[in-house]
Structures are given as structure tokens and as C-alpha cells.
Amino acid sequence: MVKKKDQTTEEKILAAAKKVFVENGLAGARMQDIADKAGINKALLHYYFRSKEKLFEVIFKEATSKLFPRVSAIFSSDIPLFDIIRQFTNEYVEIVLENPYLPLFVLNEINKQPHAFSQKLFGNNQPPVHKLAEKIEKEIKKGLIKPISPAHLIINMLSMCVFPFVGKPMIQLVMNIDELQFRNMMEQRKTLIADFIIASIKK
């Protein structure tokens, strides 16, 4: 835990804004709450970041920059398929465990303005799904794994990694578990998801 007193004002604002935006979304967040949480006043918020929208942009970019680059790297890396699956599920869950509400936050914003994000997220270079899909195709043709649509396999993997966090409050409600128990479950999933997938497609 970083001490607030050692942070610059800008850092305090960013930390506070992240929390408020992630919890409430763009529309639900209030500048007053951010100011309070940062221990300053509204005027100073506007001094550092011109407007609510601009502040939001910064937070959002920080969030996506945490989630996507590693994913891209693993998806396009040259290691064997099963290693990709193991590494991806392990790393993704690990990253998101530190920021459990990020996936819902990001998915919401993509949902609200899908077109703005095809630019923001990927720029002009294609997302790295194709390379992984091709690798899956090859493994099938070589007879190393059971036939399955690459797209579906990738969606299955993503689903089992991302959904538990998106549905965290619902899962906690339904299963009646606290923060620590949830965390422990997710720790288990780091290896469990890969095992589950591989058991399904292995010949």
C-alpha cells in the first residue's frame, strides 16, 4: 500500500479517479467524490485535468494498457499451443487479480462506443488473434488435438479467464463467499483453466 503523503497531487488524483470511475463508470462518477478521495477540492481537479472526460480518458488508457499488451504478446509468441494456453490463463488471472474490476469497466466502455475503440485499442495493426487461430488450425491438421473451431476455442479460453471477474459480485452472492475465498478460487484457476481446456482438446 502506497502512502498518500509520498504521492504527488497528480498521483493522488489518478489513484482516486481510478477507484471512482471503475466503481461507478463515466456517467456515475462525480468529480466531488474524486476530489474528496484525493483529499483536495474540485477546482484543483480541473487545474490538473481540464475536464471530467479528459480525466476519464487517462484512467481508461491506463486500464487497457494493463490488460491488452501482455495478451497480445502471449497470443503471438512462438511457443507450443499448450504452453500458450498455460501461460495466458496463468498470467491473465494474475494480472486481473490485482485489479478485479478492470474487465467490467473496460468492457462497459467498449460497449458504449465500439467504434472509438477499434482505433484506441489496436490502432492500425490487426489484433493478434489470427496468429493463434492459425496455430490451432495447424495442430488440428497435424492430428495433435481434436478438431475444434479456433474462434470458439479462443472464446472459451477468454471466457473462463475473464468472466469470473466480470461476474464477481454475482458469484460471491450465489456461492456465499467472501473476498479471501474468492481470491483463493481465482488463484486455483490459474492452472485449473488450462488443465480443463487441454483435457478437452487433447487426443
Place this chain on the structure above:
Amino acid sequence: MVKKKDQTTEEKILAAAKKVFVENGLAGARMQDIADKAGINKALLHYYFRSKEKLFEVIFKEATSKLFPRVSAIFSSDIPLFDIIRQFTNEYVEIVLENPYLPLFVLNEINKQPHAFSQKLFGNNQPPVHKLAEKIEKEIKKGLIKPISPAHLIINMLSMCVFPFVGKPMIQLVMNIDELQFRNMMEQRKTLIADFIIASIKK
């Protein structure tokens, strides 16, 4: 497509409100937008539904009543495990295909007020996960399926059903597919998900 002219004012409001709330959430939605979309004015909204919150409640209840009762029924039904898996994945995807944005909408609101919903969703009776979990335990002990934590198996199943809809815009972006192609993929998943799960746990 239902003609607006054959709808009562109340129906027009509900249809408009559903769209606006589902797209923007409670905080993001504006009564003016709902009125416009319904072809009436704000005053009339308040005449039919006292406040924004009350209108939201109605929409939200309609949404959850579409999603949860069937799930509960299937989870606690007395058919064999593999049939539960097949029936659940098939029916859930079918229901949500008609309302692709419902899951994200519902999860968001649960996320924002988890406690309010433990009441609203389940009332006083426990959610029906326990019965399914017990069934899984039994199958493992009988040696009919490979050992796996029931909680994780259930989460895996839910994940693969729900996530594709929650992440719909992102998936469409990354895979570069249109509405129809997305729909076709989800149609395939009705049986694919069950096959995938069963292949993984079958002995």
C-alpha cells in the same frame, strides 16, 4: 418487429426505457432520451412511472425474470448431469440471443449494489447452485467423471455461456465480424459448449 402504433403508451415507454437503460445503465440514462424514443414528453413518463428509479426497477425486474428462473429450474432438475449441462448451455444461449445486452446490464447493476440484489434476485431461498454441486460430487465419487471442483466446473460452464455476450462488442471488434456472423457463432455454441465441457470431464 412490433409496430409502435399498435402499442399503448405504457408499452411504448417500456420499450424505449429498456433500450435506453440497457445501453446506458441507470446513471447514464436520461429521461429525455426515453421520452424522445417513446415519442412522448418527460411529463408523461412521470405520469406513468413516478420516478426514474421506479421505471428502472420495472425494466430490471423484467430483465432478471427472463434470465434467472429457467436457470434455477434446470440447475435443480433431476435429470443426469450431462443432460443438465446440455440443456443449460443450449437454453441459456437461446434466451440471451434474443437479448444479447441483458447479461452486461444485469451484471453491472448487481455490481453497483450487490446487497440490494441478494434480496431481489433470490428472496430468502438459497440459490440453486448447491443441488448441482452435490450432483457433480456424486458423479465424481461414483467414478463417472474426472475429479474437478464443482464450483469451478459450474463457473466454467457459466463463463462460456455468458461471457461471449458480455464481451460481444470486443469480440466483434477483434474478430472483425458483423451481427449475423456473431449470431451464427452463438448458434453453434448452443451445442459446442456442452461438447467441450463433457470432453474435458468424461472418463
Place this chain on the structure above:
DNA sequence: GTCTATAACTCGATAGAC
């Protein structure tokens, strides 16, 4: 850089005519 005070605006809600 940081504050107080306040302007400017958005939006839910109501009054009152028809």
C-alpha cells in the same frame, strides 16, 4: 498550486392548462 465562491448547465420532477 491550492483554495473559496459562484457561474453555467444538466436533468429529474412538478404545476397547471387543455
Place this chain on the structure above:
DNA sequence: GTCTATCGAGTTATAGAC
């Protein structure tokens, strides 16, 4: 039931002193 007009609370944003 439906409308126009308007109020009033809450929020973003700015002006101006320190």
C-alpha cells in the same frame, strides 16, 4: 392522458484571491 413551461437539486467548470 397529454402537453408546455418551469422549478430546483445536483454537477461540471471557471473566476479570482492567496
